[in-house]
Amino acid sequence: xxxxxxxxRLEQAKKIYQSGDTTITALDSTTMEVRSRELVLVEGPSGSxxxxxxxxxxxxxxxxxxxxxxxxxHTSGLNDRQLSKLRLENIGFVFQNFNLIxxxxxxxxxxxxxxxxxxxxxxxxxxxxxxxxxxxLAGRRKNRPKELxxxxxxxxxxxxxLVTNPRILLCDEPTASLDHTSLEKIMSELRxxxxxxxxxxxxxxxxRLEEYADRIVRVEDGRIVDEKTSG
Amino acid sequence: MFRQALQFINYDKPxxxxxxxxxxxxxxxxxxxxxxxxxxxxxxTTLVDNSKADIWVVNDKARDANRLGQVDMRYARELKSIxxxxxxxxxxxxxxxxxxxxxxxxxxxxxxxxxxxxxxxPWRVIKxxxxxxxxxxxxxxxVFDINSMDSLELGEPLEISGRRSYIKTITRGAxxxxxxxxxxxxxxxxxxxxxxxNKASAILLAVRDGFPADSVVAAxxxxxxxxxxxxxxxxxxxxxxENLSNSGIGTSTFTLIIxxxxxxxxxxxxxxxxxxxxxxxxxATMKAIGASNGYVTRIILSQALLIAIVGxxxxxxxxVGFRKGIxxxxxxxxxxxxxxxxxxxxxxxxxxxxxxxxxxRIRKVEPASVFR
Ligand SMILES: Nc1ncnc2c1ncn2[C@@H]1O[C@H](COP(=O)(O)OP(=O)(O)OP(=O)(O)O)[C@@H](O)[C@H]1O
Ligand SMILES: [Mg+2]
Numbered sequence: 001x002x003x004x005x006x007x008x009r010l011e012q013a014k015k016i017y018q019s020g021d022t023t024i025t026a027l028d029s030t031t032m033e034v035r036s037r038e039l040v041l042v043e044g045p046s047g048s049x050x051x052x053x054x055x056x057x058x059x060x061x062x063x064x065x066x067x068x069x070x071x072x073x074h075t076s077g078l079n080d081r082q083l084s085k086l087r088l089e090n091i092g093f094v095f096q097n098f099n100l101i102x103x104x105x106x107x108x109x110x111x112x113x114x115x116x117x118x119x120x121x122x123x124x125x126x127x128x129x130x131x132x133x134x135x136x137l138a139g140r141r142k143n144r145p146k147e148l149x150x151x152x153x154x155x156x157x158x159x160x161x162l163v164t165n166p167r168i169l170l171c172d173e174p175t176a177s178l179d180h181t182s183l184e185k186i187m188s189e190l191r192x193x194x195x196x197x198x199x200x201x202x203x204x205x206x207x208r209l210e211e212y213a214d215r216i217v218r219v220e221d222g223r224i225v226d227e228k229t230s231g
Numbered sequence: 232m233f234r235q236a237l238q239f240i241n242y243d244k245p246x247x248x249x250x251x252x253x254x255x256x257x258x259x260x261x262x263x264x265x266x267x268x269x270x271x272x273x274x275x276t277t278l279v280d281n282s283k284a285d286i287w288v289v290n291d292k293a294r295d296a297n298r299l300g301q302v303d304m305r306y307a308r309e310l311k312s313i314x315x316x317x318x319x320x321x322x323x324x325x326x327x328x329x330x331x332x333x334x335x336x337x338x339x340x341x342x343x344x345x346x347x348x349x350x351x352x353p354w355r356v357i358k359x360x361x362x363x364x365x366x367x368x369x370x371x372x373x374v375f376d377i378n379s380m381d382s383l384e385l386g387e388p389l390e391i392s393g394r395r396s397y398i399k400t401i402t403r404g405a406x407x408x409x410x411x412x413x414x415x416x417x418x419x420x421x422x423x424x425x426x427x428x429n430k431a432s433a434i435l436l437a438v439r440d441g442f443p444a445d446s447v448v449a450a451x452x453x454x455x456x457x458x459x460x461x462x463x464x465x466x467x468x469x470x471x472x473e474n475l476s477n478s479g480i481g482t483s484t485f486t487l488i489i490x491x492x493x494x495x496x497x498x499x500x501x502x503x504x505x506x507x508x509x510x511x512x513x514x515a516t517m518k519a520i521g522a523s524n525g526y527v528t529r530i531i532l533s534q535a536l537l538i539a540i541v542g543x544x545x546x547x548x549x550x551v552g553f554r555k556g557i558x559x560x561x562x563x564x565x566x567x568x569x570x571x572x573x574x575x576x577x578x579x580x581x582x583x584x585x586x587x588x589x590x591x592r593i594r595k596v597e598p599a600s601v602f603r
Contacts, residue, residue: 060519061599081523088521099516099601103242104235112235116521121234144242160520 004035007090007168007199008057013066015052026052028222029066034168034201039194039212042203044219050203051096053219054170057201058091059083071167088116092161096172096203098153100145100160106132106152107141110159117164131159150177158186162193169193169200175209187212236533243506247538250502250585254542255549257495258578261488262550262566265573266557268484270564274408275474278342279467281405282351284320284435285444287466288451291459295473296466297408299324299432302458307434313450315442320345321431323417325424326410330390335378339391339413341370343420350435353414355405359385363399364415371400375561376411392423404563408474436460492581499585503535507589511596518598531590532583539582543575550574 015027027049034040034057042050055061056068059075068075070090075083093099100109107128114124132138135155145153154177161169169190175183191212194200202209210216210230218226240247273280279287279296288310290300310319323343330336344351344364352361353371363369363385370391374383387398391413405412421428438444444462451460461469475481507514514527554566 055599058519060601061597081525084518084521084523084526087519093519095516095519095601099512099519101513101516102510103238103513105238108235108238112517113520115235116526 004037006033006035007071008034009069010053010056010063011067011069013056013063013068015049015056015061016064025222027056030224032217032224034199036167036197036199037194038214039191039200039202041209041213041216042201042219043205043216046205048219049222050219051172052222054172054201054203057168058093058170059087088113088164090167092164092166092169094154094157094161094169094171094174096176098145098150098157100148100153100156102145105142105144106137106148106156109145109156110163113160113164128159128163131163132156135159151179151182154178155182155186167198169198171200171202173203173205175204175206183208232529232533233537236530236537239506239510239530240534240537243509246502246506247534250499250506250535250538250582251542251545253495253498253502253585254539254578254582255545257491257498257581258543258546258574259549259553260491261577262546262570262574263553264484264487264491265570266550266554266564266566267562268480269566269570270562271408271480272471272475273564274406276467276470277405277407278324278351278412279463279470281354282322282435282463283437284350284463285438286436286448286451286460286462288434288436288458288460289432289466291457293433293459294469296433296470297474301426301430301432302434304429304431306455306458307431309455310434310436310451313447313454315439315447315450316436317439318348318350318435318437320348320350320435320437321417322351322433322435323420323424323426323430324432325420325426327392327413327424329396329411329413331377332388337376338410339376340407340410341391341420341424342412342414343417343424343426344414345417348437350437351414353400353402353405355402356400357403358401359399361400361414366397366399368394368396368419369399369415370396370419371402371405371412371414372398373402373405373411373561375404375406392425394423396423404558404561406561434458488577492577495581496585499535499538499582500588503531503586503589504592506534507531507593511593512601514593515596515598515600518596519601524594527593528590531586531593535582535586536579539578542582543578546574546578547571 010030010032012029012031014029017024017026042053044050056063059070070086107125110128110131111124114127129138129141132141135158137152137155140148140152154174175186178186187209190200213230215229217224290302293299307319307321310316325341327339327341329339346365349361377383383401385398389396438447448460448462517527
């Protein structure tokens with residue numbers, strides 16, 4: 001077994017939101033590593049900073065203080081274009097509310113990141129279809145998001161996150177609208193992906209997910225208050 | 232890119248329809264105004280443009296073919312001696328009143344031309360021929376100038392300045408700037424229009440082969456005082472310039488076109504902007520996944536371009552129909568390729584300009600907003 005590799009690192013990263021004269025510390029100075037072959041669960045009450053934490057790892061927000069490294073690249077020095085490319089190539093997102101692109105069909109949603117990577121429309125759709133098939137959704141490829149159920153949307157979102165084969169997979173409440181069987185299926189799949197060498201970070205309220213985790217990070221009030229390694 | 236843009240357009244059909252309609256209306260209005268403008272400017276210079284004269288010799292104060300003043304006929308004889316001058320032929324323009332058999336009255340401009348040289352002759356002739364003008368009392372009439380046009384027949388009598396004349400040539404679409412043009416012979420125009428025999432409105436010249444018109448013009452302008460020679464094209468341009476600067480047709484057309492572009496741009500701008508606002512979350516998601524600002528900008532531009540192409544094509548079809556329809560009422564003009572290029576540029580200007588607002592907004596979207 002090769003050593004796990006650090007794929008992303010927060011160093012004293014802090015996120016403060018300023019609106020008018022109120023200052024919200026969404027995440028206090030936090031140092032954390034995300035490694036390959038590891039499924040990390042991020043737990044905590046609503047508003048505690050879980051989404052902020054993975055947004056920092058995913059480079060969709062800049063830290064107010066501290067540093068963020070993704071695959072050893074210090075992200076603060078990157079411009080819009082470079083940062084977009086870094087996200088596209090290294091990070092797969094499953095967003096809290098799916099965030100499928102409404103005008104696109106399920107297939108085009110999944111093909112979208114491949115198109116951004118410069119693949120031809122035909123190749124992108126072929127690969128996207130294979131990914132949808134894996135998640136049992138090939139039959140709904142032509143439907144737009146609003147014609148899909150919550151669980152189906154979630155699976156399309158997962159397919160879209162996986163289709164580029166990113167090293168880091170960030171999932172914000174990926175199981176919220178799944179029944180028990182689907183949850184089991186998705187979580188085992190995520191666990192398998194981590195075994196194949198990806199870093200998987202899953203934000204959740206759901207204690208049922210704990211059995212799949214290699215590490216559980218507990219966030220409260222913008223701080224990591226507990227971190228335990230299981231198994 | 233166009234596939235994605237098309238899906239966005241497809242998703243919000245009412246807005247796409249609104250923006251397309253904006254392009255359509257703006258471009259149609261511009262094309263319509265431009266068409267009328269082309270027609271009016273062609274009327275201003277119609278006498279010059281339809282003449283076969285290489286050179287127009289006019290009073291030296293004349294700057295407009297519709298207000299020529301007079302030149303003395305003695306110049307006609309002297310002009311013959313200028314090297315390179317082949318044909319010298321007087322032109323007499325005079326106002327008069329015509330009364331048709333059915334009692335219809337119309338103010339006319341008599342155009343007296345000299346046969347058989349015919350350096351100016353009736354154009355767009357549909358019945359009879361220019362030689363009919365040589366018959367006793369022969370004049371040409373345009374069907375569009377006469378209300379009772381259906382009944383217009385060759386040989387029909389009419390009264391001009393109280394004298395009996397006959398329609399010997401019928402044209403369709405040979406219209407004047409001021410009044411109806413009635414082409415006839417120089418002598419008859421003098422008699423009916425009460426122009427003295429030693430005066431003409433202009434002296435038209437044809438140049439002998441091998442002599443450049445510009446050097447003949449220069450020679451005339453060196454040798455004579457009181458008259459001025461113009462090459463046909465130069466006089467046409469001068470006439471257009473004079474009329475445009477005095478009439479306000481140019482400025483009013485220009486203002487209308489500018490307003491059409493501005494209002495089209497506002498309609499398209501607001502529609503694309505509100506469509507973009509509604510899809511803000513989708514654009515944020517694209518960015519979060521890894522689309523750069525350049526990419527989302529191109530998606531908006533592609534939508535604007537698709538709308539522009541459809542709007543322009545529909546406007547073009549309507550304009551072709553408009554041209555045909557109005558030609559049936561005697562307003563005859565052609566849209567040249569330059570006008571189509573101009574309309575296409577205007578379309579691009581207003582659709583891409585209209586997209587700017589949406590683009591600024593979309594570029595400002597934080598990819599992090601997908602987490603809210
Ligand atoms: N863009 C923003 N502007 C201002 N405050 C924000 C912004 N984003 C998050 N916050 C605040 O930061 C804090 C942490 O938010 P975050 O979304 O990380 O919580 P969370 O743990 O993901 O909550 P939930 O479980 O409800 O999704 C909250 O108090 C939130 O209101
Ligand atoms: Mg959250």
